[in-house]
Each structure stands twice: as C-alpha cells, then as structure tokens.
Amino acid sequence: MAPARNMSMLSAKAAKSLAEEAAGLNGLHLRDLLADSARSRGLVYELGDLRVDLSRQKLRTETVAMLLELASQTGLAKKIEALFAGAHINRSEDRAVVHMAQRAEARVESAEYAGLAAFADTVRDSDITDVINIGIGGSDLGPAMVSAALASHADGPAVHYVSNVDPAHLHDVLAGCTPDTTLVITTSKTFTTAETMRNAALARDWLGGRGPGMAAVTAAPKVARDWGVAEDRIFDFDEGVGGRYSLWSAVGLPVMIGIGPDHFAGMLAGAAAMDEHFRTAPFEANLPVLMGMMRIWNRNFMGHAAHGIMPYDQRLHLLPAWA
Structure with a gap:
C-alpha cells in the first residue's frame, strides 16, 4: 500500500x-x-x-x-x-518505483545483465555495421540522449533512432543502411504501441529475412515472440520501470552496443552512486x-x-x- x-x-x-x-x-x-x-x-x-x-x-x-x-x-x-x-x-x-534496481551493483552481476552484455558483444564483434532502435517516448528519448552524450566513447556499429510514425523518418535512416549488415531493435514495453509497431513492420519488410534481422526489448516477451522475434533475441525488463527511467534497463541495449558493456556498466555505477548519495x-x-x-x-x-x-x-x- x-x-x-x-x-x-x-x-x-x-x-x-x-x-x-x-x-x-x-x-x-x-x-x-x-x-x-x-x-x-x-x-x-x-x-x-x-x-x-x-x-x-x-x-x-x-x-x-x-x-x-x-x-x-x-x-x-x-x-x-x-x-x-x-x-x-x-x-x-x-x-513501487524500481528503476534504481536497474543500475544497482546486484543487477550488473545478474544473469539477465550478463545475457544482455553477451549479446551486445556478439553484435560488436560481428559484421553488423548499423543498429536501428525503433521506439517512442522513453523507449527512444533516453537511449538517444545517452548515445549522443557519450558519442566520444562509441566504437561499435553506428546506432540510429527512429521514433516518428511518419515513414520518412525510417526511410531516411534505411537509405544509409544495408539489410545484410543491419540489426533492428524494436523497443516497446507492451509491444503493442501503434507507432512503434508500424515502423517495426516496415523495417521487417525492408529486411526481407536477410542479415542480422530483429531483436526486441519489452516487458511483454510473449507478445514479441508471437510477433515473430526469436526467443534468444528478446530482452525483457520489469513493467514497473517508467518510460523516462527505462534507459538503465534492457532499453539501453542500443547504447551498450554502441559504447560497449564496460562503458555502459560505468554509466550505471555513476547512477547508482548518485542513488546512494540521495539516500544517505x-x-x-x-x-x-x-x-x-x-x-x-x-x-x-x-x-x-x-x-x-x-x-x-x-x-x-x-x-x-x-x-
């Protein structure tokens, strides 16, 4: 209560x-x-x-x-x-408000985080040249902000963010990418957000079953599976994590791919230090x-x-x- x-x-x-x-x-x-x-x-x-x-x-x-x-x-x-x-x-x-747990040391040492980091390293070590994150609101604004802020640390594939339901936004990003070397990440808590899923469907058609394909970040993994995302490419997070605070969770996957798990863990450690400062x-x-x-x-x-x-x-x- x-x-x-x-x-x-x-x-x-x-x-x-x-x-x-x-x-x-x-x-x-x-x-x-x-x-x-x-x-x-x-x-x-x-x-x-x-x-x-x-x-x-x-x-x-x-x-x-x-x-x-x-x-x-x-x-x-x-x-x-x-x-x-x-x-x-x-x-x-x-x-309860749970976003602090997403950046706590216990989470960084968890199996969930290890799986996320392993996937990021796999992408970074592959021939993938571009990663497109499709989301809206907190599923876009937080990761996009951090990717821009930490651009000097980026040494992985180019990371792009698409949020506008106007297809021109997605089209302009796809124009500079190749399906054979592009990973598309669909980020949606419910995996039913109309704008996000419309862009995701367009991107899926563009991929045409080629290349790295798609991954999903969601609090509704079953919905993502039913939509067609492979089980081992679905990364979930607690549905209690609010949109503006979700970048610390699996929603930060495109950031992790761009800057690497070590730098991402450093960012989480800084946030956790501020949490402790605020608490004590x-x-x-x-x-x-x-x-x-x-x-x-x-x-x-x-x-x-x-x-x-x-x-x-x-x-x-x-x-x-x-x-």
Whole structure:
C-alpha cells in the first residue's frame, strides 16, 4: 500500500517564512546578490566531479536553510526511505518505483545483465555495421540522449533512432543502411504501441529475412515472440520501470552496443552512486534534494511557472527532450 500522505507543503510552518522571504527578495536584482562573494561561495555544492551552483538563483544561504526545514517538516526523509524500501509511492499505478534496481551493483552481476552484455558483444564483434532502435517516448528519448552524450566513447556499429510514425523518418535512416549488415531493435514495453509497431513492420519488410534481422526489448516477451522475434533475441525488463527511467534497463541495449558493456556498466555505477548519495546524504549536502527544493522555491514561492533546462554541452542537446 502507498504510504500515508504527509501534511500539505504550503500549510507547513516553514512555508510562511519562505513566503515572507520571497516577498523580500522579489525587489532585489540578482546582480546585487552576486556582489556578495561569500554568498556565492556558500551556494556551490559538489559531489565528486559534479558541481551544482545555486548562486544564480534569487535566494540567500538563509533561504536554503528555510527550504530544507520545509523538506523536514513535510516528511521528505521518510518519503526517501519509503522510495528505497519499495513502498508503492507510484500512486497512479499503485506500484513501487524500481528503476534504481536497474543500475544497482546486484543487477550488473545478474544473469539477465550478463545475457544482455553477451549479446551486445556478439553484435560488436560481428559484421553488423548499423543498429536501428525503433521506439517512442522513453523507449527512444533516453537511449538517444545517452548515445549522443557519450558519442566520444562509441566504437561499435553506428546506432540510429527512429521514433516518428511518419515513414520518412525510417526511410531516411534505411537509405544509409544495408539489410545484410543491419540489426533492428524494436523497443516497446507492451509491444503493442501503434507507432512503434508500424515502423517495426516496415523495417521487417525492408529486411526481407536477410542479415542480422530483429531483436526486441519489452516487458511483454510473449507478445514479441508471437510477433515473430526469436526467443534468444528478446530482452525483457520489469513493467514497473517508467518510460523516462527505462534507459538503465534492457532499453539501453542500443547504447551498450554502441559504447560497449564496460562503458555502459560505468554509466550505471555513476547512477547508482548518485542513488546512494540521495539516500544517505544530509539534506544540506544532498544534490537531488537541493535541486528539487529549488523547483519548489521558484514555482511555489517566487511564482515562476516555467522551468528551463539548457545544456551546457552540445552532446547533451537531447537532455531537455528526455527530461
């Protein structure tokens, strides 16, 4: 069952103080706040080689303390504990949130992961020159973003992503590929997504039974088998894994093929380290908590309805679409 709801955030005692704080800061220009070098230094947080700089936010170091008090008063610590304990905090589906398990060390040491990595190595060691991933939403955006971000590590077949039901998208990719050396991966949780399955059928016709053929990544392996994908080329994942978080699972197969299992495992290890940091770090040093409270500060107290995500590196240009 889902954990009991905590008190409304805006009815918490700290919310009144934050509302007064926002009213006082609204009249200040950011350049006046930035003139205080001690403030700027105090709003920089680090974890390994990651740095979060909050000094460009319209707040004071005292504001951060108020926000963290709000987090405490509304039971955030218990909610984080419930998340990692497997409570059904996914209220809309009455499920636990399980994507953290996809990047945990135990999964990397599992037979499922070993099979996925073995298949990726087989593809990388073969004559396959191109891999086409057909998916939509989280089955496309996450892997495509990571493939672009880690392009400098790519040393396997060229990896392409097709998501638009407009056949021109698939046609333009196929125009540069050869059936004899192209592997098509159909990625769909249900293996019934209309746009994905239409493109998959077109790609199957194009392959014409030649070359490496097709593979499937799905939470419905029986449906994939019935559609015609060979048993040993179906890679499943937990249906409780949400679309935007699925790239850590078998959905990341095209990424693994492109950069290799070792680099993929390194990416998972980095994500697992952040999970552990989020679970254990005190709020005043907890990067996910601090960034989450910035959203609350800007939206609920400063009245900023829009939230901008602007990548600092061209290789992260697909991050906003995925996020």
